[in-house]
Amino acid sequence: MRRRMRVVPVAVALLAVLCTGAAAREEGTARNVTGQCRFVFENTGGKRENIKDGRVKSHVTVATRDAKSELSVRWKDKTEVAAFYLQWEEEPSACEREWRAADGTVVLRETVPAHPERNEWIPVPEGARELVLSAKEPMTIAECGAYSAGERPKGVNIPAPTPEKLDFLVVSTHPDDDQLFMGAVLPVYGAERGYTGSVLFMTCRERRRYEEALNGVRVAGLETLPLFLNKKDGGPEYKDVRKFWDFDETVAQLARCFRQYRPEVVVTHDLMGEYGQALHRITAEAVTEAVLRAAEPEFDPASAGVFGAWQVKKLYLHLYPENRLHIDMRAPLAAFGGRNALEVATAAYKEHKSQQYLWFTVSDRDAYSAAEYGLAFTAVGPDTPGVNDMFEHVGNGEN
Secondary structure (H helix, E strand, C coil), X not given: CHHHHHHHHHHHHXXXXXXXXHHHHXXXXXXXXXXXXXXXXXXXXCCHHHHHCCCCCCCEEEECCCCCEEEEEECCCCCCCCEEEEEECCCCCCEEXXXXXXXXXXXXXXXXXCCXXXXXXXXXXXXXXEEEEEECCCEEEEEEEEECCCECCCCCCCCECCCCCCCEEEEECCCCHHHHCCCCHHHHHHHXXXXXXXXXXXXXXXXXXXXXXXXXXXXXXXXXXXXXXXXXXXXXXXHHHHHHCXXXXXXXXXXXXXXXXXXXXXXXXXXXXXXXCHHHHHHHHHHHHHHHHCCCCCCCHHHHHHHCCCCCCEEEEECCCCCEEECXXXXXXXHHCCCEHHHHHHHHHHCCHHHCCCCCCCCCCCCCCCCEEEEEEECCCCCCCCCCCCCCCCCCCCC
16 A cells, blocks of 8 residues: 555656646647637628638638628637738738727738738737738638637648749649659758758649648658649640640740749659650640740840849759669658658658549659659750769759
8 A cells, every 4th residue: 555655646746747748838839719709701702601610622702803802800808819820712912901909990001912822820910909801802711710829830831931042943733743753852852962942833723732732842841832833733635735724824934933043953744744644744845945945035024134044054854764863762861860752752742631542652663753863954064874963063062
């Protein structure tokens, strides 16, 4: 009995310490207080519940072309609201944010320009008890959540801004192609070797795929916002793809992107579309031409005037049969605690939960190996056989 009496207090004390630690961690994380707020809509489309139902598939239109439309969120003094988490259905156009006190006086009025971020974490100014959103153009919000003070919860997905200058850029037709077919690049050249890289997704209009894209690149080591062209997706035959996507406009969009972010190395799809996928093929063709056009000052004078011409140093195509380059996806990576690129890319692909019913898997040995590339264009000379370094002749590997 004595031994039991000695053990029980220790166990109780240990449990108390653990519970205290858990409570402290909970206190440090912002609480969702959306349910304590009142949402008021004026001339909006969609069910009011859609904006706070926790489902990014549903949404509310907060502005229309025909009539002024507003979304207002109000809360009482006893409700602590320190920030809002807005998840836009599409890239938001310019809007007005007005913060009001409890008596209706304006605390702060902000004009927010159009921007690429579809997820926003917006701090609440001191003294505000109401947020009013309005715009002249149609805008849709998938979710609007209110949070107390504290660290952002794990479910809040806010990447850092895209770097102004990139060392490399992976151009992927769909979210998940970057892992399935080019999954060696981000973990090896980004997180492990320290080059500044990003991913440009050609298609990503669906809200769910956007979240999956953010999660996938984060698991692969990219903490910044990837780029999105938001072109329409579909399954046309290859002969119709140039009409499905305006090819000339697509080339111009890509050239503008290359000029703005100035990647030294660009990596994209197989010219045959891996398994013959039409939009993969047109992506590879358009990227190949855009790499050349971006260096011509007379091409797309508007973007040349803003960013200047830019010469991409190297273009690698997935599975390109000439000037072959192999990335070892089995070597342990210190940046990922010893896991290899194959394991990292596989984990990143699993973040694309809506696509897991398909037959695809990440591999470095099958016909669509994410380890195999070829140098399709170079402005700095040919690769040395066997060196297998995308940045050979480009720089010394330091950022």
